[in-house]
Amino acid sequence: MSSSVATRTIALVTGSNRGIGRAVALSLARDHSYTVILACRDFAAAQSTAEELTAELAASPSAGTAKGEFVPIHLDFSSDSSISSLKSFLETEYKGQLNVLVNNAGVLLDNFFHKPASEFETLSPRELYTKTFESNTIGPAILTEELLPLLEKSSKPDQGRPSRIVFVSSIMGSLTISGDTTTAWYNNEATAYDASKAAVNMLAVNFARRLKPVGGLSNAVCPGLRATRLTSGYGGSVEDGAKKIVEMATLVKGAVSGKFVNEEGDIPW
Template identity: 35%
Template structure:
């Protein structure tokens, strides 16, 4: 049975992604910063007959928490097949470049960029033991420099979140470098935008969470002929999914 770790998986897109992986036969380590909420999420999944799941307390902004989570999982499995770096924050308001504070930037980057790097580095040895490891970094089209600077982009006028967008653009660059450094291995590393989804993150505006989960899960299942080091948003490009950095 393949094993997956999903960060920020006690609710929203992370929770739905966990559900879909469980339905496809995975064993899921459900990462949750709040243990109580994580346990509640696991109980909900088990009530639906999805039993191959357990919560792992994991705060991506805390080095000790990440280390402890890695030690916990390593006692339960020799290999990790999929890492989905889903945990993220929107940075809060004010959203503009001129008004947002340095504290906003630091806090948002700590979760959306540094947190991804912490978790990826901590679990790399377990991922290397999988025959076909997959890393999916949950990004957003808002983090595309090309789209953000294109007046013809459909979301040009309203998708302006300076702090959040900057953090996701940085995550995209991290994804490119990670894929490059792993290019001679069986790893596949990609950035995936789940689209505008109805969750707490968007104040419950947007598409159904099932659509977002499916978009992420797709890249956990790509074969050895599949892409790596790419940026995908099926909402932005329904034909091939790939969008410019």
């Protein structure tokens, strides 16, 4: 570990080997000079992504003189030992410093796009809800619980570095909007996904409360419909989707906390 670690900002981004998570990681290192830990279920993918992003960072004309860096690590949400190992890594390599946690990894297993049965993985209701909540809600909740002491310890709002948690959510988790019959996706089937993201929003609110004594911040962000594997490649650019997440991951002392937002502003609960 470099002796300058204490002066750097350490950010952990889950599901960062592709899509929005990858774009968030690149922006945090390139535009803010953060040390970004790429936490992925597939460690080989995390390693290759770290190499790719390092090359992109080196070639970027917008990168500052104090460039960030990428550190790959394995993370399996379904394994308590994997989560504990990640915490131990932070304690050993960074003296327990963690300034930013971006809970990005997630799945959409409902037949949202109304694909024919032959093109869609059919799960039993129990399998659908269990897998969805394990990835989208329970995994991020347990990870955040485990890392909360590090975030609390690392929060230094008076130095311009409050700890920040960003839960990547979805406007589909809004109770208000989901009940509106004029909503574009009102008749699309995504009950498990919607419910998991509504629960994620509650996590953001509760961790905002728990970080408040140390000046930390926690928010839920909807990146919008973006062209990722989760959306079968449908939507806008992942770079645009990453912008609001990066904004909330780089907030300063006294900024908003306990909010549910997208690029247009606050989203109704």
